[in-house]
Every structure is written in structure tokens, then in C-alpha cells.
Amino acid sequence: MRHPARPPVRGRLAVLLGISLLAARALAGPADPFDESRMDLKPAPATLLKARHTGPYAAGSALSFTAAIKPLDPAHDKTIRLDTSHKIIEIAPGVQYSAWTFGNQVPGPTLRARVGDRIHFSMTNRSDEIAPGSISFQAPMMHSMDFHAAMVSPQDKYRSIAPGQTIAFDFTPNYPGVFMYHCGTPMILEHIASGMYGVVVVEPREGYPTKVDREYVVIQSEFYPKPDPQGHKVDGKPVYVLDTEKVKTKESTYTVFNGRYNGLVEQPLVAKPGERVRLFVLNVGPSNTSSFHVVGTIFDRVWLDGNPRNELRGMQTVLLGSSSSAIVEFRVPEKGKYIMVDHHFANASQGALGLIDASGGTPDTDLEHHNIPATATPTDAQAVQGKQIFEGKCIACHSVGEGNKVGPDLLGVTRRRSDGWLVRWLKSPETMLKSDETAQALLKKFNLPMPDQGLSEADALRLIAYFHWFDQQGKAMKSGEH
Numbered sequence: 479m480r481h482p483a484r485p486p487v488r489g490r491l492a493v494l495l496g497i498s499l500l501a502a503r504a505l506a507g508p509a510d511p512f513d514e515s516r517m518d519l520k521p522a523p524a525t526l527l528k529a530r531h532t533g534p535y536a537a538g539s540a541l542s543f544t545a546a547i548k549p550l551d552p553a554h555d556k557t558i559r560l561d562t563s564h565k566i567i568e569i570a571p572g573v574q575y576s577a578w579t580f581g582n583q584v585p586g587p588t589l590r591a592r593v594g595d596r597i598h599f600s601m602t603n604r605s606d607e608i609a610p611g612s613i614s615f616q617a618p619m620m621h622s623m624d625f626h627a628a629m630v631s632p633q634d635k636y637r638s639i640a641p642g643q644t645i646a647f648d649f650t651p652n653y654p655g656v657f658m659y660h661c662g663t664p665m666i667l668e669h670i671a672s673g674m675y676g677v678v679v680v681e682p683r684e685g686y687p688t689k690v691d692r693e694y695v696v697i698q699s700e701f702y703p704k705p706d707p708q709g710h711k712v713d714g715k716p717v718y719v720l721d722t723e724k725v726k727t728k729e730s731t732y733t734v735f736n737g738r739y740n741g742l743v744e745q746p747l748v749a750k751p752g753e754r755v756r757l758f759v760l761n762v763g764p765s766n767t768s769s770f771h772v773v774g775t776i777f778d779r780v781w782l783d784g785n786p787r788n789e790l791r792g793m794q795t796v797l798l799g800s801s802s803s804a805i806v807e808f809r810v811p812e813k814g815k816y817i818m819v820d821h822h823f824a825n826a827s828q829g830a831l832g833l834i835d836a837s838g839g840t841p842d843t844d845l846e847h848h849n850i851p852a853t854a855t856p857t858d859a860q861a862v863q864g865k866q867i868f869e870g871k872c873i874a875c876h877s878v879g880e881g882n883k884v885g886p887d888l889l890g891v892t893r894r895r896s897d898g899w900l901v902r903w904l905k906s907p908e909t910m911l912k913s914d915e916t917a918q919a920l921l922k923k924f925n926l927p928m929p930d931q932g933l934s935e936a937d938a939l940r941l942i943a944y945f946h947w948f949d950q951q952g953k954a955m956k957s958g959e960h
């Protein structure tokens with residue numbers, strides 16, 4: 479066997495030199511995007527200001543207030559204000575929840591910035607005010623701001639401030655990502671579960687490596703409501719407050735996208751067939767995990783925590799713990815409605831559902847099976863009146879044949895329950911929840927006591943006539959199918 483000829487000595491030296499040059503360059507590497515010498519690691523102290531903000535609860539051109547996030551504001555200096563407030567918000571149809579907010583909305587506004595930008599942040603604790611047009615029954619209290627996008631002393635910047643106080647500090651986002659912000663005042667769990675959270679999107683200095691047609695923010699969070707023990711009402715509807723026991727045992731009633739039960743089903747995110755979509759997804763928690771999935775497509779790219787360095791390709795779901803996030807990008811292949819869902823389906827059933835609507839406004843193809851055409855109307859006068867009452871007072875929480883909402887789907891209810899039981903239930907759910915086992919079992923399942931609807935016996939009978947009508951219809955349609 480012949481060995482290959484050795485190169486002459488001079489050649490060998492040249493090769494060695496070449497290799498060591500390469501090695502040296504590899505060690506120095508291309509410019510490190512996470513070079514600490516370019517980071518801000520010496521933030522200035524926070525200041526407490528005497529003056530309190532008035533007017534809007536949120537301000538700054540780099541803020542977005544809806545799922546449709548604005549493009550990056552190119553300015554290096556970004557001044558933003560996020561004041562805290564207490565207000566009643568609707569988290570599900572008919573469920574008025576006593577919330578604490580940043581920027582007077584839940585989730586709070588989204589800040590978009592770039593690595594190296596300077597954020598000038600200020601916040602007044604306005605929990606002692608009632609914002610124009612809103613209602614609150616909550617006592618003022620301490621709040622604070624914790625930006626996961628910042629690297630600063632928590633004792634200084636994230637300190638709690640009293641109602642009427644204003645805190646201000648600057649920070650520089652050192653890393654790209656999709657970062658949670660939240661109130662850090664004890665009990666933090668209660669402040670987060672009451673609505674005090676939002677997102678900071680930090681782009682890499684050089685921007686994202688891909689181009690997309692649409693960008694949206696999707697924030698998942700849990701709600702733990704219980705009827706207000708003091709019995710407050712808004713527009714005649716009961717108010718719900720945080721259930722401080724259930725929040726500790728993670729027994730959420732709702733798990734939602736962007737602050738509302740099925741909110742992104744009611745108001746889908748719009749796209750067109752063939753487009754590429756980028757979602758900034760954050761799971762707030764406060765305590766549960768999200769297995770984020772979009773039915774009908776595959777995530778071409780997943781950037782864990784929103785940093786393109788943490789790239790995964792071709793993913794079906796992305797698993798997000800509390801305060802974990804991802805940027806997901808995918809192609810919308812064809813006309814259709816693409817369902818966003820927490821694939822922990824117990825969470826989806828609590829409202830973690832949304833749509834990317836690429837149907838171009840074609841009529842609704844229902845998510846779930848329909849038994850009753852929406853246009854069908856009973857002919858019997860009693861049932862007609864029942865239907866009217868139902869549409870006025872019940873539709874927010876119940877459907878007929880379209881699946882459970884806040885309360886059970888009522889299709890088939892006359893087969894499950896006797897008329898006598900239904901009359902008693904409709905006249906006084908409270909009494910029934912105290913004394914009747916069936917009612918108690920329902921409450922266990924739905925977590926939320928049905929509020930007393932103030933129905934007379936006559937109205938209850940009208941509703942029951944309507945229930946009988948649709949159950950007859952349902953049967954007729956079922957047998958018609960076979």
C-alpha cells in the first residue's frame with residue numbers, strides 16, 4: 479500500500495498557518511449578537527415623581543392596543559406610559575369580572591422595540607381613580623411593574639408604589655424576545671390573575687431573518703372568577719371577583735386568548751390564502767401550561783422565547799410554561815379558517831380557542847356540528863315567547879346544539895331533566911344549588927353558579943315549551959339524517 483506523498487516542508491508550514499488563522503477567526507467568531515460589551519448593564523436608579531398622570535392610561539407610539547401589532551417604531555428612544563387601574567371587564571359573555579390592569583385594558587398594551595433601544599417608562603398607580611366610563615368596586619392598592627425584557631435591580635425598579643404615586647425608570651432591552659411584563663406586588667399570583675400583564679416584543683438589532691405578511695400577538699391566560707360576595711351588579715348582571723382559593727389550586731374557570739373567552743373566535747385574526755403569518759405567542763399562566771397549536775398548518779419556524787437564535791423547524795405545537803413565549807411562523811396554505819388552540823383540550827374547552835380567518839369572508843362553516851338551523855322558529859305561541867326570553871337573557875351563556883359555552887348546551891335538556899326540575903331550577907338556581915344534587919354536580923362541572931334570572935313561573939314554562947320544541951326538532955332532524 480502506498481502512502482500519499484507528504485507535501486514539502488514549506489507547504490506544510492503554510493497549511494499549519496492557514497489552519498491556525500482559521501481557528502483564530504473561529505474563536506473570535508462573527509460579531510456576537512449577545513456581546514455583553516454592547517449591553518446596558520448599568521441602569522440609572524428609578525425615580526419617584528410627585529406629579530400623577532392624568533388623561534389616557536397608556537401612551538407611546540411604540541404601543542399596540544390590539545392583537546394586530548404595529549410595525550417597529552424606528553426611533554431609538556421610546557417613551558411609554560402604562561398606568562394601573564381597577565375596572566370591570568367582560569371576560570366571557572355575561573361574566574363581568576373585577577380586574578386590575580395596566581393601561582386600562584387586559585392584557586395590557588404591547589410594547590415593540592429593538593435590542594439597544596432606550597425605553598423611558600413611567601407609571602402612575604391610579605387604582606384610587608375610576609376611569610371615565612368604567613366601573614370598579616375594588617379598594618385602591620399597591621402595584622408595581624416587572625419587565626422581563628429588562629436587566630435591572632428588582633428592589634429599585636420593580637418596587638411597589640402606592641395609589642397616587644408615579645414611578646419612572648429607563649431600560650435597554652439587551653436580548654431579543656417576546657417578554658412578559660406583569661405586576662410584581664404580593665400576592666403576585668392574585669395581581670396576575672386579576673389581569674396585570676402584557677408583552678414586550680424585542681426585535682434583534684438587525685430585524686427578523688424572515689419576511690411575513692401578517693403579525694399578531696396572542697396572549698394566553700387563566701381566570702378564576704367567583705360571584706362577588708358583596709353582590710355588586712353592573713347593568714343588572716352580577717359581578718365576579720377573583721376566587722383566591724381556586725387560584726391557589728389552579729382550578730381555572732376560563733383559559734383564554736387575549737383576555738376573553740373565545741375572544742379570537744368572535745374577532746378572528748385575518749389573513750389571506752398563501753400568506754405567511756407570524757404570531758407572537760405568550761403564555762401568561764399564571765399557573766398552567768399551554769400547548770399552542772394551529773389546526774391545518776405546521777409552524778415553519780418556532781423561535782423559542784421569541785429569539786431567532788432558538789430556532790426549531792416544522793413544529794406541530796409549541797409547549798409554553800408560565801411566562802414562556804415563542805414566535806411561530808407558518809404559511810396559510812389555502813382558503814379556510816385555521817383554529818388556534820391550546821392542545822391541552824381541557825384548556826381549549828375553557829376558551830383557549832381562536833381563528834385565523836383566511837376564508838375571505840365566506841359564510842360561517844361551523845366549528846362544531848349543528849342540529850338546529852339558526853333561522854328555525856317554533857310556531858306554538860308559548861314556545862315563541864320562550865325563544866324570545868332565551869335570546870334576551872340566556873344566549874350569552876347557553877347555546878342550543880352548538881356546544882357548551884359558559885353554561886351547558888341546552889339541546890336535549892328536556893330528555894335529561896323533568897319539567898318539574900326545570901321549573902324549580904329556572905325559578906331559583908340558588909336554592910337548587912343548595913339543595914339539589916343534580917344542580918350541585920352541574921356546578922362542579924361548570925365552575926360558575928348560574929345567576930338567578932328573576933324568572934316568573936309563567937316565563938319558566940314558556941322557556942320549557944321552547945326547550946321541548948327544539949328537542950322535538952333535533953329528533954326529527956336526526957331521524958331525517960338516517
Ligand SMILES: [Cu+2]
Nearest residue numbers: 621661663669
Ligand atoms: Cu398589582
